[in-house]
Amino acid sequence: MNSNPDFTLETILIVDDTPDNLSVLSDMLSECGYRILVAINGESALEQIKYLQPDLILLDVIMPGIDGFETCRRLKENQLTDQIPIIFMTGLSELDNLLKGFEEGAVDYIVKPIRPAEVQARIEAQLSQKRNAQRMEQTLNHVGFAALTFNKSGLITWLSTAANNILLDCFPLIHTSSYSGLTLPTPILEKIISKDNFSFPKSQLNDHYNGKIVPCSLADEQMLLIQKNTEEWDLASLKNSFGLTAREAEILMWVSRGKTNKEVGLILDTSPRTVNKHLEHIFEKLGVPTRTAAVAKVLKK
16 A cells, blocks of 8 residues: 555545446555445446546546547536546557547556556656645635646646636636636737736726736746635725825835835835835834834834
């Protein structure tokens, strides 16, 4: 049994119409520490997944009823199952069939006859990638960011669940529940073209979000970080209460959200030096020596 704690209770669904294959794979993977589900055809697999979603699917290509390709296509069309890694098992070695499997959304292929060591290695590789992606998304959600990547054409190449939910909340889709593989909504795309840091106006979205473009590891992609503002500031009241200018009130709002002078400058299209000058005036008007004291005084009032 695999001693790696990451494998604890990870579930693999094996879909194959050959009892001997099911038996061999089930016994082997159970010994490796996985929880095993089995299905003898595509229809049975789709029905089981309604009640318990596996972490990975081993899917035979040739089966009675709907074949593996069609089963895979239906899984990838459903937002609840489209992130489950699918490894095809096939005795077919023709290139056309291999390519079709990847076009339908498979992540890997195993050619029969099955070799246990190869199966285990390929499963481990795919589950490791899935765990890393889940850790990254959990980290982003913990720090309050949703993230997505897009290419030069504005096509979304990857997005977190949180980012997908934000886009759907702000720009609902009619025929699908996922922005994966689609172009960024036009209002966002226009802002990205005009500047690389921006704030979404409330008139366009249900809530107030701000976003920032950051470099991506791939040369032809960029990452968009989206953050929801949890504190809504009444800037007019802030101006009247403390005698601040409109720009000073705006800068103090962004400072309260943890933005540096450089970040505030990028958001407001001004220089960090100008932001610092405004902060000096804010400190003087509020009678405080630091940014932290200024924010604390305003929040207290």
